Structures are given as C-alpha cells and as structure tokens.
Amino acid sequence: MRSFPPLPDVHGPQAAEGLLTGHLWLLELIDGTGLRFRMDDSGLLRFGDPETTFAGPEAVPVALRPAVRAVRERFDREALREAVDDPEEVVFFGVATHHLGTDYDWDRIPAFLGTDVWIGEREGPDSDAGAFRPPDAAAAIFEGVGLAPVNAVEREVNARDFDPEGYAVPRSAWRDGPAAGVVVRNKRGGRGKLLVGDETTAASENGAGGDRDGPDADGPDTGDLDADDxxxxxxxxxxxxxxxxxxxxxxxxxxxxxxxxxxxxxxxxxxxxxxxxxxxxxxxxxxxxxxxxxxxxxxxxxxxx
CATH class of the missing domain: 1.10.10 (Arc Repressor Mutant, subunit A)
Known part of the structure; x- marks a missing residue:
C-alpha cells in the first residue's frame, strides 16, 4: 500500500519548492492519526496507518476502530468499480479522528476524513496514473464513494495574495476553537502545513492530520486517573x-x-x-x-x- 505523501512545514527546510505558486487550496489540518486503505478485487478493504498495514480487524488500534468501521459501512464499492478500470490501483488516505490533545465535537466530526487519493498505473495515452489527485478532484472522489473529505478553508486562492507569515489560522469546523493548522496545497502536487503557534507539533507523514498534540494541550491529561486502574x-x-x-x-x-x-x-x-x-x-x-x-x-x- 502506498505511503502517505510528505507534509513538511511551509516554513521549514523541507518545504516543497514552488508550493506558493499558482492557485492554492487551504484545508483544515485535523489532529488525528493517518489512515489509508485500498480495495481488493473481492471488495475487501485493507487498512493501514502511516507506519504499517493491519493484518486484520484485531490488529487495528482501538482508537482507530471507529474510523475503520465507518469506512467499511459507508464505502460504495460499486461506485469505485464503475469509476476506474482497476480498483486495486487506487489508495485512499485520510485521518482517523481521535483525541490527541484537540477536543473536537465528537458527535459531529466524522470518524474518518479523506485527504488524498492515489491512482496507480493505468494504460492509455490519456492516463493520469501514478499520481495523487489534486485537492478538488480528491474531494469529489471521496464524496463519490460515500465518504466525507477534509473540509476546505479556502479554495483557489491566488498565491500572490497568500502570505504565510501573516496568515491567521482560522477556527475549526469541528470544535469551538482554532483549527490545529491548515494544509496548503497547489494543483501540481505541492503541499505543506501551517500550525497554530510554534509549540504545536504534527506528524509530517499523516496527510492532512497530526499525530501528536493539538492546540489544546502539551500532551494527554487524564488528571488523577491511573492507566492501570x-x-x-x-x-x-x-x-x-x-x-x-x-x-x-x-x-x-x-x-x-x-x-x-x-x-x-x-x-x-x-x-x-x-x-x-x-x-x-x-x-x-x-x-x-x-x-x-x-x-x-x-x-x-x-x-x-
């Protein structure tokens, strides 16, 4: 299963060259764990996180099981079969939403939010194979198979009008508070992230999601609870x-x-x-x-x- 695309800090040394050119999409950075999946010929969905693939349902971490179940229940297998010649060449990427420091409205935020779609090799002169789809196309694909894409903060922003140094991260669509950050993308495949404050950390391997602490906390806090109780x-x-x-x-x-x-x-x-x-x-x-x-x-x- 294909790996998550890198998501470097817009201000960092690994920032994608030419990212801030053309027209940009700004997507909400979701604090959660990256989840990827693909469909076999039989219709069976196989899942993985950023580091591994899961051998079966029992291998899925407990916090990610609601996301896996939501995908299995809602994914339209026939829609994918009708849309592509070889469904096995399509890999879906997203975020399993769970508490990693950001306290979302758990009744509203989907257990899985789609961020990227990779389409592998296909034959033909008009092939657009072997690439991640642009953000607008990826959002349409997720909606077409019955899944919610990550929400866009702004679409088609002219890069000349976007100043990452002075950009104020907006409020989250999924909580009463700021977003963990934004993902900046252009249609040529460039991408990077802007975070809330210098102290916020989010994993670069997680598509449009972090995997550590969000804007609310320096780390998980269970108060006086003992994990062994x-x-x-x-x-x-x-x-x-x-x-x-x-x-x-x-x-x-x-x-x-x-x-x-x-x-x-x-x-x-x-x-x-x-x-x-x-x-x-x-x-x-x-x-x-x-x-x-x-x-x-x-x-x-x-x-x-």
Missing part, C-alpha cells in the same frame, strides 16, 4: 450519555444492542474521545481490562432497557 477509567468515562449514544448507533444500524457489542463500542468511544491511551506502552490502559470493567456497567444498561 480500569475500574476508575470505566467510572469516569463509561457514562450514561456515552452508553445512550452507543446503543442508539447500534440500533440505528439494525443490529442487536446486546452487552458485548455495547461494551466494545463504549471502549472504542473512550479511546477515540478521551485522553485515555490504550496499548502496550507505559502509561497505556489495557483495553481488555477496561472492557471487563465496562461490561459490568453495560449489563446494568442493557437490563434497564
């Missing part, structure tokens, strides 16, 4: 409101809202929407232990419905 995590974050939203989402898809899927989705929601980190590293919570604590609460919710 699943009962405390469940008590704070497995709230009635979160259960209600999870149950409503399951039932809206026509699925049975039983204890196991409720607990799974609540743990995923905690991983996506809160500062709790799940994984194998130090300071990370064990998803299975948190799930066991959430199950007890899920049973009470399920029995009360």
């Amino acid at each position: 699943p009962e405390a995590i469940a008590a704070r974050y497995a709230t009635d409101d979160r259960f209600d939203r999870v149950v409503e989402g399951i039932e809206r898809r026509g699925e049975a809202a039983t204890v196991d899927p409720i607990a799974d989705r609540v743990v995923e929601a905690i991983a996506r929407e809160t500062p709790v980190r799940f994984g194998d590293g130090g300071g990370s919570a064990d998803p299975e232990r948190v799930r066991a604590a959430v199950i007890e609460r899920a049973r009470a919710v399920f029995e009360g419905r």
Whole structure:
C-alpha cells in the first residue's frame, strides 16, 4: 500500500519548492492519526496507518476502530468499480479522528476524513496514473464513494495574495476553537502545513492530520486517573450519555444492542474521545481490562432497557 505523501512545514527546510505558486487550496489540518486503505478485487478493504498495514480487524488500534468501521459501512464499492478500470490501483488516505490533545465535537466530526487519493498505473495515452489527485478532484472522489473529505478553508486562492507569515489560522469546523493548522496545497502536487503557534507539533507523514498534540494541550491529561486502574477509567468515562449514544448507533444500524457489542463500542468511544491511551506502552490502559470493567456497567444498561 502506498505511503502517505510528505507534509513538511511551509516554513521549514523541507518545504516543497514552488508550493506558493499558482492557485492554492487551504484545508483544515485535523489532529488525528493517518489512515489509508485500498480495495481488493473481492471488495475487501485493507487498512493501514502511516507506519504499517493491519493484518486484520484485531490488529487495528482501538482508537482507530471507529474510523475503520465507518469506512467499511459507508464505502460504495460499486461506485469505485464503475469509476476506474482497476480498483486495486487506487489508495485512499485520510485521518482517523481521535483525541490527541484537540477536543473536537465528537458527535459531529466524522470518524474518518479523506485527504488524498492515489491512482496507480493505468494504460492509455490519456492516463493520469501514478499520481495523487489534486485537492478538488480528491474531494469529489471521496464524496463519490460515500465518504466525507477534509473540509476546505479556502479554495483557489491566488498565491500572490497568500502570505504565510501573516496568515491567521482560522477556527475549526469541528470544535469551538482554532483549527490545529491548515494544509496548503497547489494543483501540481505541492503541499505543506501551517500550525497554530510554534509549540504545536504534527506528524509530517499523516496527510492532512497530526499525530501528536493539538492546540489544546502539551500532551494527554487524564488528571488523577491511573492507566492501570480500569475500574476508575470505566467510572469516569463509561457514562450514561456515552452508553445512550452507543446503543442508539447500534440500533440505528439494525443490529442487536446486546452487552458485548455495547461494551466494545463504549471502549472504542473512550479511546477515540478521551485522553485515555490504550496499548502496550507505559502509561497505556489495557483495553481488555477496561472492557471487563465496562461490561459490568453495560449489563446494568442493557437490563434497564
């Protein structure tokens, strides 16, 4: 699966030559983790983050599972088959939105926002193969297959009228506060990022998204919570409101809202929407232990419905 395109700082030494020429698109920089996928001939979608590809659903990090599920449920496979000769030559890139310091409105922001589309080799004299599509074309492709593209802040800005030194990063479309930054792109493939303040860091490998701290924080803060205390995590974050939203989402898809899927989705929601980190590293919570604590609460919710 093709790698994410580099996204250097507009002001940095790796800035793309000729980026600030022609007409520019300014896209909101989303604080999240890069997620890429492609479709096999069978229609199976295969996913990866910026560093690896996932062998199967169980290998997807907990915080990214809502994004993977959203893509699987909404992706229009037939639309892709009708649009290209070889669907396997198309790679989609975007951001799995989850809490990395920026507190988005999690009810509104999609779990996945598309940023780039790569179309591989195709035969024919009019081939536009082997390239990332321009931002307007990529947005149209995402909409055509049923997925939301990252939002544009401004379109077709004449580079002569754009001053990166004096540019004020706008408010986010997905929170009550500033965007993490903007991605500057031209139609020849040049791209770079402008961040909120010098202290903000975002990973260059993540398309139109960061992978560390957003504009709200220097790092994840769970207050007095101990990552090794699943009962405390469940008590704070497995709230009635979160259960209600999870149950409503399951039932809206026509699925049975039983204890196991409720607990799974609540743990995923905690991983996506809160500062709790799940994984194998130090300071990370064990998803299975948190799930066991959430199950007890899920049973009470399920029995009360």
